[in-house]
Amino acid sequence: MTNNTFDFIGGENGEWKVISINTLCGASLEPVQYLDILPNLKNLPRNGIWKLTGFTSNVRYAEKEEREKLIAVQEDLGRSLATCAALIPIRKKESWWTMAQDERRKIFESKSHHTETGLKYLPAIARRLYHCRDIGQPFDFLTWFEYAQEDSDKFEELLFSLRKTEEWKYIDREIDIRLVKV
Amino acid sequence: MTNNTFDFIGGENGEWKVISINTLCGASLEPVQYLDILPNLKNLPRNGIWKLTGFTSNVRYAEKEEREKLIAVQEDLGRSLATCAALIPIRKKESWWTMAQDERRKIFESKSHHTETGLKYLPAIARRLYHCRDIGQPFDFLTWFEYAQEDSDKFEELLFSLRKTEEWKYIDREIDIRLVKV
Numbered sequence: 001m002t003n004n005t006f007d008f009i010g011g012e013n014g015e016w017k018v019i020s021i022n023t024l025c026g027a028s029l030e031p032v033q034y035l036d037i038l039p040n041l042k043n044l045p046r047n048g049i050w051k052l053t054g055f056t057s058n059v060r061y062a063e064k065e066e067r068e069k070l071i072a073v074q075e076d077l078g079r080s081l082a083t084c085a086a087l088i089p090i091r092k093k094e095s096w097w098t099m100a101q102d103e104r105r106k107i108f109e110s111k112s113h114h115t116e117t118g119l120k121y122l123p124a125i126a127r128r129l130y131h132c133r134d135i136g137q138p139f140d141f142l143t144w145f146e147y148a149q150e151d152s153d154k155f156e157e158l159l160f161s162l163r164k165t166e167e168w169k170y171i172d173r174e175i176d177i178r179l180v181k182v
Numbered sequence: 183m184t185n186n187t188f189d190f191i192g193g194e195n196g197e198w199k200v201i202s203i204n205t206l207c208g209a210s211l212e213p214v215q216y217l218d219i220l221p222n223l224k225n226l227p228r229n230g231i232w233k234l235t236g237f238t239s240n241v242r243y244a245e246k247e248e249r250e251k252l253i254a255v256q257e258d259l260g261r262s263l264a265t266c267a268a269l270i271p272i273r274k275k276e277s278w279w280t281m282a283q284d285e286r287r288k289i290f291e292s293k294s295h296h297t298e299t300g301l302k303y304l305p306a307i308a309r310r311l312y313h314c315r316d317i318g319q320p321f322d323f324l325t326w327f328e329y330a331q332e333d334s335d336k337f338e339e340l341l342f343s344l345r346k347t348e349e350w351k352y353i354d355r356e357i358d359i360r361l362v363k364v
Binding site: 002003004005055057058059060061062063064066067097098099100101102103105131133134135136 | 184185186187237239240241242243244245246248249279280281282283284285287313315316317318
């Protein structure tokens with residue numbers, strides 16, 4: 001049994017109402033009104049209009065000190081004040097994946113300060129990373145963020161910072177889906 | 183569609199004949215006569231007695247120089263001379279997975295010389311790593327090795343070296359299945 005795998009189902013009902021779908025690069029996704037996040041089951045209660053599947057996993061780049069800082073300050077998903085969310089599925093180029101671990105780490109942190117930047121916006125922005133490259137999905141990652149309405153500007157700032165990094169040059173598909181809790 | 187995911191099916195027929203199943207630690211697997219490795223499909227042609235599923239992925243620890251050395255010298259699977267094989271499913275303790283990337287890398291290479299040791303036995307021993315921790319499987323990895331009968335001693339030496347490393351202290355389930363090509 002997998003309890004780390006989830007389906008993101010876009011369709012006509014769900015816990016989150018879609019307020020915008022903005023395709024930044026690569027192919028778009030069909031417009032949907034609502035999104036639900038459900039544990040991955042062989043027989044889904046419904047299929048919706050599209051379904052993206054991803055799993056949580058161990059950390060891939062964070063080093064000991066960074067990980068401890070993250071754990072000390074990050075918040076869980078599902079806070080009642082966090083009524084805003086973003087689902088940003090991304091895919092990276094093949095040239096990213098054929099790099100060795102140290103080459104990817106160098107771009108991820110030494111050059112792009114991915115963890116360092118994320119830390120600045122904790123605990124306001126809660127986030128979770130779902131992996132999906134290895135399971136035949138159209139994206140490599142489903143990135144998920146939850147925050148209070150009053151932290152919306154912080155979230156835009158975080159995205160702006162990440163999108164201008166060297167790491168982001170390796171992204172060839174990115175769709176920014178904004179949601180509010182129903 | 184996933185083309186990186188494979189089923190290892192133990193049963194009453196298959197391309198590889200099982201000559202021994204030796205449980206080194208943790209729960210055993212039911213004895214089987216044969217093994218087949220087939221692309222993972224929703225509707226399997228047969229289920230066998232047990233089925234283990236794993237996917238190939240990007241490198242997780244090898245650094246640029248190590249990766250280049252590996253690529254330069256390693257051989258593909260399926261060589262006609264490689265009539266011997268080993269399937270060694272392993273699982274690592276939770277304490278391994280909760281470590282940060284640099285902590286795991288330190289044990290994997292600086293202390294245990296995993297890649298360096300493997301390199302010594304290339305190209306004689308061809309190998310492939312299948313990941314399965316993230317997809318709800320009973321093991322974390324399915325490790326697969328192929329070699330000629332005359333390189334059997336080299337293979338035993340490689341296993342002996344790896345099993346006495348610090349990395350191996352984190353393994354809590356390991357089954358060593360030896361096979362010959364039918």
